[in-house]
Amino acid sequence: xxxxxxxxxxxxxxxxxxxxxxxxxxxxxxxxxxxxxxxxxxxxxxxxxxxxxxxxxxxxxxxxxxxxxxxxxxxxxxxxxxxxxxxxxxxxxxxxxxxxxxxxxxxxxxxxxxxxxxxxxxxx
Amino acid sequence: xxxxxxxxxxxxxxxxxxxxxxxxxxxxxxxxxxxxxxxxxxxxxxxxxxxxxxxxxxxxxxxxxxxxxxxxxxxxxxxxxxxxxxxxxxxxxxxxxxxxxxxxxxxxxxxxxxxxxxxxxxxxxxxxxxxxxxxxxxxxxxxxxxxxxxxxxxxxxxxxxxxxxxxxxxxxxxxxxxxxxxxxxxxxxxxxxxxxxxxxxxxxxxxxxxxxxxxxxxxxxxxxxxxxxxxxxxxxxxxxxxxxxxxxxxxxxxxxxxxxxxxxxxxxxxxxxxxxxxxxxxxxxxxxxxxxxxxxxxxxxxxxxxxxxxxxxxxxxxxxxxxxxxxxxxxxxxxxxxxxxxxxxxxxxxxxxxxxxxxxxxxxxxxxxxxxxxxxxxxxxxxxxxxxxxxxxxxxxxxxxxxxxxxxxxxxxxxxxxxxxxxxxxxxxxxxxxxxxxxxxxxxxxxxxxxxxxxxxxxxxxxxxxxxxxxxxxxxxxxxxxxxxxxxxxxxxxxxxx
Numbered sequence: 001x002x003x004x005x006x007x008x009x010x011x012x013x014x015x016x017x018x019x020x021x022x023x024x025x026x027x028x029x030x031x032x033x034x035x036x037x038x039x040x041x042x043x044x045x046x047x048x049x050x051x052x053x054x055x056x057x058x059x060x061x062x063x064x065x066x067x068x069x070x071x072x073x074x075x076x077x078x079x080x081x082x083x084x085x086x087x088x089x090x091x092x093x094x095x096x097x098x099x100x101x102x103x104x105x106x107x108x109x110x111x112x113x114x115x116x117x118x119x120x121x122x123x124x
Numbered sequence: 125x126x127x128x129x130x131x132x133x134x135x136x137x138x139x140x141x142x143x144x145x146x147x148x149x150x151x152x153x154x155x156x157x158x159x160x161x162x163x164x165x166x167x168x169x170x171x172x173x174x175x176x177x178x179x180x181x182x183x184x185x186x187x188x189x190x191x192x193x194x195x196x197x198x199x200x201x202x203x204x205x206x207x208x209x210x211x212x213x214x215x216x217x218x219x220x221x222x223x224x225x226x227x228x229x230x231x232x233x234x235x236x237x238x239x240x241x242x243x244x245x246x247x248x249x250x251x252x253x254x255x256x257x258x259x260x261x262x263x264x265x266x267x268x269x270x271x272x273x274x275x276x277x278x279x280x281x282x283x284x285x286x287x288x289x290x291x292x293x294x295x296x297x298x299x300x301x302x303x304x305x306x307x308x309x310x311x312x313x314x315x316x317x318x319x320x321x322x323x324x325x326x327x328x329x330x331x332x333x334x335x336x337x338x339x340x341x342x343x344x345x346x347x348x349x350x351x352x353x354x355x356x357x358x359x360x361x362x363x364x365x366x367x368x369x370x371x372x373x374x375x376x377x378x379x380x381x382x383x384x385x386x387x388x389x390x391x392x393x394x395x396x397x398x399x400x401x402x403x404x405x406x407x408x409x410x411x412x413x414x415x416x417x418x419x420x421x422x423x424x425x426x427x428x429x430x431x432x433x434x435x436x437x438x439x440x441x442x443x444x445x446x447x448x449x450x451x452x453x454x455x456x457x458x459x460x461x462x463x464x465x466x467x468x469x470x471x472x473x474x475x476x477x478x479x480x481x482x483x484x485x486x487x488x489x490x491x492x493x494x495x496x497x498x499x500x501x502x503x504x505x506x507x508x509x510x511x512x513x514x515x516x517x518x519x520x521x522x523x524x525x526x527x528x529x530x531x532x533x534x535x536x537x538x539x540x541x542x543x544x545x546x547x548x549x550x551x552x553x554x555x556x557x558x559x560x561x562x563x564x565x566x567x568x569x570x571x572x573x574x575x576x577x578x579x580x581x582x583x584x585x586x587x588x589x590x591x592x593x594x595x596x597x598x599x600x601x602x603x604x605x606x607x608x609x610x611x612x613x614x615x616x617x618x619x620x621x622x
Contacts, residue, residue, distance in 0.1 A: 021298075028295065037291065044298045048305065055309040082308065085257055089301060092264045096294050099271050103290065106275065106283040119284055 006059045013054045020047030034104045034114045038097060045093040049086045056082035127168045129184050129199040129252055132207060136161055136245035140238045147234050154230075158237045159218050162244065165211040169248075173204035177598055183254075183616040191613050192318045196254040198613060201598040205451070206251045206380055209458045213372035214244040219574040220466050221365040236276065236363070242269040243369060247377040254613055256307065256389075257314045259381060260300050263345065266374055267293045273366045274358045285357035292344055292354050300341025306334040317613035320388050320606055335390045339398075342385065345378025347432045349406040359425035360478070364469025367421060368462035371428045376458055379432060383439050383450075388606050400440025404534060406433030411538045415545045419478045420468050423545060424461070427504070430538070431457045437531065438519045445522035447600040453515040455592060456585065460504045460512060463578040466571070467497040471553070473565035480549055485558030493567055494553050496575045501546040503582045506539060511585035 020043055027040025056079035062070065064080035104114070111119050139161045147154040176182060181200035185191065199207075217240065224233050246265035253259050271293065275286035304314070310326045311319055323331065344351040359367045386395045407430050414426035431453070438450035470493045471486055472478040487494040503510035506517075516539070523531045558564075567575070585592055602609075 021302075025295075028291070034287070041291075041294050041298075044295070048298055048301045051302070052305050052308075055305055079312075081314070082305075085304070085308075088257070088261060092261065092297075095268055096264070096290070096297075099268055100287070100290050100294070103271070103275055103283050103287045106278070107287065110283065 003059070010054065010057075013050065017047045017051035017054060020044070020050060023047075032116050034107060034116060034119075037116070038100045038104060041100065042093065042097055045089065049089060049093075052082045052086050052089070056080070127172075129172060129182060129197045130186060132165055132169060132211070132252065133197075133245055133249045136165065136241045136248075140241035140245065143238050143241070144234060147230070151230055154234050154237055155222055155224075158241055159215070159222065161241065162211060162215040162218050165244070165248075166208070166215050169204065169208045169211045172199055173201070173208050173595070176201055176204050177595065181602075181612050183613055185616060191254070191616055192313060192315050195258050196315070196613060196616065197252045198254045198609070199252060200602045200609070200612075201595065202451075202600075202602040203251045203380075205595055205599040206376060206454075207248050209455060210244060210247050210251070210373045210376060213369065213458060213462060214240070216462065216466075216574045216578060217365045217369045217372075219577075220368070220571045221363075222570045223568055224363075224365075232276070235272070239269040239273045240366075240369065242266075243273065244373060247373045250377040251380050254316050255314050256304055256316060256319070260297070260304060260341075263300065263342070263381070264297055266345065266377065267297065270358070270370065270374060273369075274362045276363055276366070277361070281357075282361035285354070285361040289354035289358050292351065296341045296344040296351060298341075299337045303334045303337035303341060306330055306337065310334075315613070316384070316389060317610045321610045321614065323390055331390060332392060335385070335392055335395065338385050338390075339382065342378055342382045345374060346382045346436075347375055347378070347406070347429045348382070348436070349402055349409060349433070352406070352410075352429050355429055356422050356425040359428070359465075360419065360421045364421075364465060367424070367469070368465040371461040371465060372458040375428070375432055376454055379435055379439075379454065383603065386439075387603055388609055391606075396440055396442040398440075399436050400442075400531075403433045403436025403438075403440050404531070406430070407437060407538055408433075408534070411541045415541060417545075418480055420472050420480050420483065420549070421465070421478050423480065423549075424464055424468060427464075427542065427545075428457075428461050430542070431461065431504070434519065434535065434538075437535070438522065441519075441522050441526055441528065441531075443522060443526060444600055444604055445518070445525055447603055448596055449515060449518035449522045451596045451599050451603075452518055452593075455596065456503070456511045456515045456582075459578055459581050459585075460500050463496060463500040463575060463582065464504065466575050466578070467493045467500065470565060470567045470571070471497060474563045481552065482559075482562050483549060484552050484556035484562070485554075486562075486564055487554040489558065489564040490566065492572060493575070496579045497553065498550045499579050499582060501550050503586070505542045505546055509586045511582045511589075513586065514589045 024040045024043030028037050061078035064077040184197040186195045246262045249262035271286050271290045275282045311322050410426045410430035414423050417423040435450050435453050438446050471483045475482045503512040506512040
């Protein structure tokens with residue numbers, strides 16, 4: 001890929017990830033439905049994962065695996081560390097979402113509503 | 125030596141996941157195994173701390189990958205001091221809740237002990253690890269077990285408190301992950317020692333942005349001012365011993381992560397002053413809020429936030445004496461506040477709303493619990509000869525050495541507020557008439573034992589402060605000496621690659 005094109009692509013991916021984070025933040029902070037808040041949290045996670053993967057990418061990068069024909073490809077490999085981080089972060093995000101949804105189920109059974117305004121027993 | 129530092133994380137995690145299987149064999153194992161594991165961790169941590177104080181820190185390399193590449197654990201006087209406190213507190217909480225729902229139901233007790241083990245393992249991991257992403261993972265482990273423990277009782281508003289905590293916790297964990305992404309994109313490393321040695325290469329703007337995201341990410345566990353909205357609700361709705369575990373284990377880990385980040389990772393000028401300012405705000409707001417509370421556990425929760433503010437103020441003084449005072453206060457708070465939570469939850473055991481006026485006149489009916497609660501109240505406001513006096517005195521002396529007279533005045537004023545709301549409760553316990561519909565619940569032997577152990581430690585530290593000051597001095601020197609931390613960790617890497 002040409003250098004200029006790569007720059008544009010990289011800029012696009014970075015802005016997309018930041019946009020995702022902002023969309024998620026908007027949903028988590030302004031929506032009044034518990035399910036939408038949980039969705040917002042997941043979108044924030046997705047944005048950060050995209051950001052992490054984009055940090056590790058290099059122009060014309062190959063998969064970070066030493067295989068026949070690619071013995072001296074270390075310089076052109078993408079950075080494997082962010083990918084490992086993203087894998088871990090996805091699992092953690094999954095666990096948090098599962099806990100959050102189970103709490104939403106509990107709240108729904110208790111209050112028979114998902115609107116956060118109607119649930120407030122505790123002071124914020 | 126009875127083991128290596130990694131066992132402090134591996135064994136509780138293994139035990140947590142084995143508990144359901146072992147429970148199928150014999151239900152009592154679910155209660156016994158956590159006790160054995162926590163007692164072993166406590167002994168291991170104390171003996172390693174003893175070794176480390178003599179021979180210098182242990183750097184443990186995980187998986188054979190040398191430090192800048194792989195994950196390493198650092199067991200230094202500071203981290204060893206904190207893990208010893210945490211594992212001890214874990215053991216005390218286990219002892220207190222050994223008979224938790226014993227004759228009622230098997231399932232809740234199983235979950236309770238699993239999450240208790242995970243909480244201790246995660247908190248110990250936060251303190252021991254030398255890798256920022258690994259620290260993030262441990263923060264999430266602590267977070268998830270804390271959300272689950274907060275939502276433990278189905279009858280109360282606990283799911284709401286837990287959801288609030290989860291919302292804040294998961295937003296701040298996202299901030300932490302963004303900070304890690306920024307640091308990695310700038311320096312290409314996740315190892316704390318290597319970040320500390322290379323941080324001057326970082327673009328100053330990115331450095332400040334990354335630090336702000338770090339503070340937001342960690343501040344929630346450290347109960348820092350704008351991020352502590354979860355604490356009063358979580359402490360109120362969680363089971364009594366879990367309040368003690370939050371105050372003694374989780375919050376200490378959060379403060380450690382924050383201080384390690386400000387003192388070692390980033391050398392941003394003014395970060396220490398920021399800690400001082402935010403600590404003062406936290407202290408004043410929390411202590412004034414505590415006066416207004418009419419529920420016992422909520423009052424204790426605000427007092428806990430206030431104490432963490434005081435710890436931040438002491439760290440924010442920025443000198444060796446300040447760090448010493450802060451660590452001393454962390455030790456005292458980790459012993460006194462759990463005592464208050466444990467004895468306090470027996471004082472309001474049968475009450476639904478846990479109002480303070482329900483403790484009226486219980487001094488006659490629950491003599492030992494009341495004495496222990498009063499002991500904790502006297503100790504935490506800093507009456508001499510109890511433990512809290514020495515830590516408050518050392519904070520005031522550290523501030524006086526720096527000529528921060530306004531801060532001394534503020535701390536003393538807040539102490540008066542503290543005395544007002546604690547003595548109000550003690551006054552009610554002893555000098556009010558008990559109302560007829562309050563049914564006192566006598567503590568079991570194991571709960572009484574755990575509270576008496578904490579009470580005895582308060583008296584021991586109060587009368588012989590020299591018994592702990594040596595360790596705290598070494599721990600505070602360890603925190604201030606960034607060069608040595610970097611050298612210790614990175615030299616292990618070099619010796620392995622040779």
